[in-house]
Amino acid sequence: MTVPSPLGVVIPAYNAADYLGAALDSLGRQSRRDWVAVVVDDGSTDATLAVAEAFATGEPRLQVISQPNRGKSHARNAGLACLPASCRFVMFADADDVMPPRALEVLAERLAATPEAVGSFGYSEWIDPAGEPLLPGEHPRRQDDRRAIQGKTLVDVPKGAPADFTNLVVGCPIVPAGAALHRRSAVEAVGGFDPTWPLAQDWDLYQRTSREGPFVMVDEVVAYYRKHPETPERAVSRLAVVTDDLRRATWESPENTPEQRRAALWAWRHLQLRRLLRAALHALHALGAREWRASRRFGAGTLIAARDLLRRGPQPGNPRHVYLTGAALSIDAPPVVAAVVLTEAATEPLRT
Numbered sequence: 001m002t003v004p005s006p007l008g009v010v011i012p013a014y015n016a017a018d019y020l021g022a023a024l025d026s027l028g029r030q031s032r033r034d035w036v037a038v039v040v041d042d043g044s045t046d047a048t049l050a051v052a053e054a055f056a057t058g059e060p061r062l063q064v065i066s067q068p069n070r071g072k073s074h075a076r077n078a079g080l081a082c083l084p085a086s087c088r089f090v091m092f093a094d095a096d097d098v099m100p101p102r103a104l105e106v107l108a109e110r111l112a113a114t115p116e117a118v119g120s121f122g123y124s125e126w127i128d129p130a131g132e133p134l135l136p137g138e139h140p141r142r143q144d145d146r147r148a149i150q151g152k153t154l155v156d157v158p159k160g161a162p163a164d165f166t167n168l169v170v171g172c173p174i175v176p177a178g179a180a181l182h183r184r185s186a187v188e189a190v191g192g193f194d195p196t197w198p199l200a201q202d203w204d205l206y207q208r209t210s211r212e213g214p215f216v217m218v219d220e221v222v223a224y225y226r227k228h229p230e231t232p233e234r235a236v237s238r239l240a241v242v243t244d245d246l247r248r249a250t251w252e253s254p255e256n257t258p259e260q261r262r263a264a265l266w267a268w269r270h271l272q273l274r275r276l277l278r279a280a281l282h283a284l285h286a287l288g289a290r291e292w293r294a295s296r297r298f299g300a301g302t303l304i305a306a307r308d309l310l311r312r313g314p315q316p317g318n319p320r321h322v323y324l325t326g327a328a329l330s331i332d333a334p335p336v337v338a339a340v341v342l343t344e345a346a347t348e349p350l351r352t
Contacts, residue, residue, distance in 0.1 A: 006061075007104050008087030008184070009037040010079030012072050016095035017047040019226065022131060024055045024062070026098040026224075032105040036061045036087060038079040039095075043069025048095070073193035073201045080184075080192060090187065092202070093178035096226045097124075098131070103222040107181035110218045118186035118213040119206075121163065121174045122222035134227055143173040149263040154270045162214035165207065165260055169250060169267040172203040174215060179223040186212060199242045207250050211260060236328035241317035247271075248314040268314040276305035279325040301325035 009027060013020050020039070027037060039052040041064065052064045067078060076092050083090060089108055093099070103122075111120040123143055126134040146157035148167040157167050163174060174180045190208040193201050206215065250256075251264040279301040286294035301324035308315050322328060 006034040006036050006084075006087055007032060007108055007181070008080075008083040008090040009035055009093055009104075010076055010083070010090060011037060011039045011093050011095055012042055012075035012079065013039055013044065013048050013052065013095035014042040014069065014072070014075075015044045015046045015048060017044070017051050019096035020048055020051045021055070022098050023093065023095055024052070026100075027093075028055075028059070029101050030099065030104045031102050032108060035104060036063070036084060038063045038065060038082045040075040040079040041066040042072070042075040043067065071195055071198070073195040073197065076201075077192040077195075080187065083184075088184050089181050090184045091178060091181050093223075094176055096228075097176050097178050098127070098224045098226075099178060100221055100224070102220070103178075104181070106218045106220050107222055110216055111181055111183065114216045116213050117162070117183070117216045118209045119174075119180050119182040119215040120218060121180040121215050122218040122220050124176060124179045124223035124225040125221050126227045127224045129226065129228060131224075131226070139175075139225060140221070143175070146173050147171065149266050149270075152262075152266050154267075160217050160219055162216045163206070163210070164214040165210040166263050166267075168203070168207050168210050168215075169247075169260075169264045170271070172206060174202070174206055176223055176225045177202045179225075180206075180215065182209070197242060197246065199239050200246055204246055204249075207246075208253075208255070211255055211257075237319060237322050240322045240327045241319050244315065244317035244322070248316055251314050265313055269309065272305065272309045272314075275325055275327055276302060276309055278327070278329075279305050282326040282329065297324055298326055 011023060027035070039062065041049040041052060049064070049066055056062045056064045063082060065078065065082060067075065080090060089111060091104070091107070107120045107122060111117055114120070123140040125136060126139050128134045144159050146167055147154050147170045148157050148164070149170060150166065154170070167173070186209045187205065189212070190205070193205055197204050247264070247268050251261060251268065256264065279298050283295055283298035283302055286298055301321070304321050305325050308321070
């Protein structure tokens with residue numbers, strides 16, 4: 001089968017002047033030379049636009065567009081619309097990540113060889129803000145630690161197996177966005193990225209496109225994923241709320257087959273049970289340390305998680321429930337989490 005040509009790359013960029021140059025340099029070093037790319041400056045207030053335009057000088061394969069700040073989903077959709085019709089495969093790379101030289105080549109070869117697939121993906125390794133290796137092997141290990149729904153059971157996914165809907169409703173091994181190459185027709189068939197979601201837009205797209213086919217995997221590192229300083233609990237809590245909303249939206253979608261709806265339901269039930277057990281463990285940690293405030297918090301969270309588990313399906317995201325259950329905390333979090341206070345700020349609506 002002939003590999004589609006050229007390959008399209010869309011890079012949304014917002015205040016990414018410190019990292020965009022490295023991302024574009026890695027694109028320029030690709031072994032597959034038949035690519036075209038669009039950088040979408042999403043209303044940056046730093047030098048992002050200038051960096052992009054400097055790289056575009058003398059590089060006819062690179063187009064730069066600028067728009068008012070509307071969020072990553074709008075930027076990706078705008079970039080997709082600017083790619084020539086001949087681009088049948090497309091990557092949505094982030095402005096702060098970089099690619100090894102064979103990334104586009106191996107992803108395109110795998111996708112072209114698997115006509116039933118909607119995309120291909122590979123491994124990614126963490127790098128620090130300076131671009132140096134960070135915990136080599138740890139991120140691929142996490143990508144290999146996968147589960148899927150089989151009937152009503154949560155089962156292990158074999159190493160290297162495709163990521164299909166039954167896997168993607170449990171979790172997302174395709175991280176970062178630049179670790180995947182998509183069949184453009186599959187992305188356009190579902191309407192592209194949904195700007196409704198302020199976070200987890202990639203995962204939403206993967207679930208929607210995977211209703212029609214799997215993402216096949218290559219046994220190779222295809223992205224270096226820049227890991228920034230640890231995110232505070234409040235920000236992780238926002239992601240947990242969006243995740244809950246997304247699980248509900250996936251379950252309720254009229255695009256589901258009956259089997260897909262059941263898979264979304266049982267994925268949520270298994271994960272809700274894990275949330276219940278995590279809340280109970282936090283409560284026990286707090287009791288053992290005589291942290292009474294924390295024990296009350298997680299005790300209430302245990303009851304909430306148990307009540308939600310008895311409901312007929314995934315519940316809307318609730319910042320207070322995320323806080324009380326400790327859904328944004330590690331299981332091994334020490335009892336000093338009693339110092340974390342639910343404030344009005346923690347219940348603010350999510351923003352892009």
